[in-house]
Amino acid sequence: MRFLVAVVTVAVVSTASVAAYAVLDTVRSIKPGIHLVTAKGKSLTAQNIASVGAESGAVNILLAGTDTRTGQGGQFATKDELAGSSGAGSNDVTMVLHVSGDHQHATVISIPRDLMVPIPECPGPNGGTVPATDDAMFNTTLSRGGLSCIVLTAEKLTGLTISDAALISFDGVIAMSNAVGGVTVCLATPLTDPYVGLDLPAGTQTLVGAQALAFVRSRHGIGDGSDLGRISNQQLFLSALLRKMTSAGVLSNPITLYQLAHAAVTNMELSDTLTQPTTLVSIALTLKTVSLSNIVFLQYPAGADPADPNRVVPATYAASILKTALQNDTPVTLTGTLGSGTVAATGTPTPSAGAPAAPATPATPAAPAAPAPTPSAGATAPTPVPTPTSVALPSSVTGQTAAQQTCTKGN
Numbered sequence: 001m002r003f004l005v006a007v008v009t010v011a012v013v014s015t016a017s018v019a020a021y022a023v024l025d026t027v028r029s030i031k032p033g034i035h036l037v038t039a040k041g042k043s044l045t046a047q048n049i050a051s052v053g054a055e056s057g058a059v060n061i062l063l064a065g066t067d068t069r070t071g072q073g074g075q076f077a078t079k080d081e082l083a084g085s086s087g088a089g090s091n092d093v094t095m096v097l098h099v100s101g102d103h104q105h106a107t108v109i110s111i112p113r114d115l116m117v118p119i120p121e122c123p124g125p126n127g128g129t130v131p132a133t134d135d136a137m138f139n140t141t142l143s144r145g146g147l148s149c150i151v152l153t154a155e156k157l158t159g160l161t162i163s164d165a166a167l168i169s170f171d172g173v174i175a176m177s178n179a180v181g182g183v184t185v186c187l188a189t190p191l192t193d194p195y196v197g198l199d200l201p202a203g204t205q206t207l208v209g210a211q212a213l214a215f216v217r218s219r220h221g222i223g224d225g226s227d228l229g230r231i232s233n234q235q236l237f238l239s240a241l242l243r244k245m246t247s248a249g250v251l252s253n254p255i256t257l258y259q260l261a262h263a264a265v266t267n268m269e270l271s272d273t274l275t276q277p278t279t280l281v282s283i284a285l286t287l288k289t290v291s292l293s294n295i296v297f298l299q300y301p302a303g304a305d306p307a308d309p310n311r312v313v314p315a316t317y318a319a320s321i322l323k324t325a326l327q328n329d330t331p332v333t334l335t336g337t338l339g340s341g342t343v344a345a346t347g348t349p350t351p352s353a354g355a356p357a358a359p360a361t362p363a364t365p366a367a368p369a370a371p372a373p374t375p376s377a378g379a380t381a382p383t384p385v386p387t388p389t390s391v392a393l394p395s396s397v398t399g400q401t402a403a404q405q406t407c408t409k410g411n
Contacts, residue, residue, distance in 0.1 A: 030265045033272025034147045036165060037123055054285040058101040058329050061283070062165040064150050065093030065173070066142060091142040091150050091167075092227075093216075093234065096158055098326055103286050105331040106295045108238070109158060109322070110231045112302055113139035114311050120156060122149035137311070142167075147271065157300065157314070159327040164283075165271045170213055172267030176241075177212035179259040180250060183241050185215070186407035188343050193221030193411075202410075212237075223341035225411050228299065228312070232339020232398065235297035239402040242292060291403075296332055298322075298399030299339060318394040325391040336395035338406060345405035 066089040094111045115138040122130045122145025130145045141149040151162050177183055184206045191200045196214040198221060207215050216234050223229025250256050261280075274280060301318035305311035325332050338344065400406055 030275050030277070031269060033270050033275040034165070034167070036151055036163070036271045036273065037148050053282060054103060054289070055099075055282045059097075059099040059283060059286055060160045060162045060164070061097045062147075062151055062154055062162050063093075063095045063097070064091040064142060064147065064165070064167050066090065066167060066169050067092045089142065089169075090139040092139050094138065094150060094154065096154055096160065096162065098158075098160060099286055099290065100331060101329050103289045104291075104294060106287065106290045107326065107332055108235075108295065108297045109300050109326075110235065110297070111138055111154060111157065111300045112231065112312055113137065113227050115300065115302055116305055116308075116311050116313050117153060117157065119144065119149070120152050122146075122152055147269070157319070157323075159323040163271075164273050164279075166274060167269040168267065170217075172263070173213045173216060174209050175263035175267045176260070177208050179263040180241065180244050180256065182206040182208035183212060183237060183244055185237060185240050186345050186405070187410065188345075188407035189410040191215075191218065191221050191408060191410040193218040195220050207237075221411050223339070223409055223411060226340070228302075228339065229341035229411075231299050232341040232400075233408050235299075235339065235400055236342050236406045236408060239292075239295075239297065239400060239404065239406070242295065242402045246292065293401050293403040294331070295402035296334060296399060297402065298332070298334065298393070298397055301394075301397050303396075315396060318397050321391065321393060322397070325393075331390040333390045333392045334397065334399050334401070335392050336397050336399075338400055339398040341409055342400070342406040343409050345407045 090113070092113045094113070096109045096111070098107045098109070100106070116135055117138055119133050119136050119138075119141055121132045122141070124130050125146050130149070136144075138153065141153050145152075147165050147167050151165050154160075155162055184204055186204050187200055187202045190202050191198060193199075193214070196217045198211070198214040198218050200215075216237050217230075218233065219225065219227060219230045222233045244250060245260070250260075265280075274283075301315035301322060302312040303315045305313045322332065324330075
């Protein structure tokens with residue numbers, strides 16, 4: 001009995017020591033924060049939180065993905081490989097997360113990189129300010145004025161005040177997928193994109209590391225080949241990632257949770273409002289109460305630019321409805337279709353060991369895909385019944401919930 005007590009005591013002490021080291025190591029890995037400026041011109045300052053609990057009220061966070069090749073490892077080491085993008089890069093992926101004040105609903109808005117919008121005056125990367133412009137691509141905001149410029153422009157589009165933001169690079173996507181042991185996605189058709197080195201058969205695929213990065217970067221191999229098709233594919237990936245992260249296998253595994261937290265803080269540049277560990281924990285607790293079916297991924301309403309077929313412009317009517325709902329903290333309901341890069345999953349294809357994956361049976365599209373970059377009609381998504389306290393978005397707004405099972409449609 002004494003021997004057993006001694007063994008248990010050693011195990012408890014060892015476990016506590018490992019946990020303490022993991023927390024300390026993660027905290028030490030947090031980089032200095034990026035200072036943001038709100039649309040009202042007031043600098044935001046991180047607040048000390050006496051006791052860790054869920055955030056109070058609504059939460060708005062912006063996540064931007066840079067396409068820079070600088071410092072991204074061996075596959076982007078040569079002059080030719082760096083030619084695609086270097087330095088700050090472009091914010092080719094921008095998402096705004098709005099969690100409702102009651103912490104029961106969340107909306108994730110993907111802003112197209114090719115969206116032509118007015119960009120307000122922004123803080124200059126080397127001091128001073130960068131003048132406003134009436135019409136420019138949204139993905140130029142990062143190189144114009146850093147993370148603050150993305151936030152300021154996104155605030156104009158959504159009507160939200162965004163107090164927290166983060167910037168993730170290629171390495172960050174790789175690290176996050178590695179931390180959860182890979183993300184399982186469904187492919188309705190084979191996916192081939194030589195631009196990112198992707199060649200996947202149809203069926204279910206577990207993506208990890210560089211392959212996960214290639215999947216979310218792929219544009220030429222998805223749907224209509226436009227950035228809009230890529231957005232729907234990214235929504236599929238993030239929905240699958242959320243389902244994996246909220247599964248019992250991840251939430252009950254302290255090692256996986258540590259790897260996930262460590263991957264995030266070491267591979268993201270955070271606003272200084274997010275650099276306190278207690279703040280990160282508070283946001284995590286806020287999201288914990290939101291069910292997957294109440295997390296809505298949608299593409300910012302946009303249509304073809306009459307001046308340039310390779311650009312898009314805001315769809316004024318639908319955008320105004322979305323903006324009003326966000327400002328009023330009202331949940332939104334999708335009534336339209338999935339994006340052009342995905343179809344509804346009608347089965348659960350499982351590849352057999354050592355054999356190519358069996359193709360999923362894609363749902364019948366509601367209408368033929370429109371030419372890029374105008375959003376095309378993919379498979380008709382299940383239409384939830386709006387509640388009296390939700391806003392039904394126009395059917396032109398595409399997206400899915402985190403609970404929906406969808407499959408990638410190759411180009």
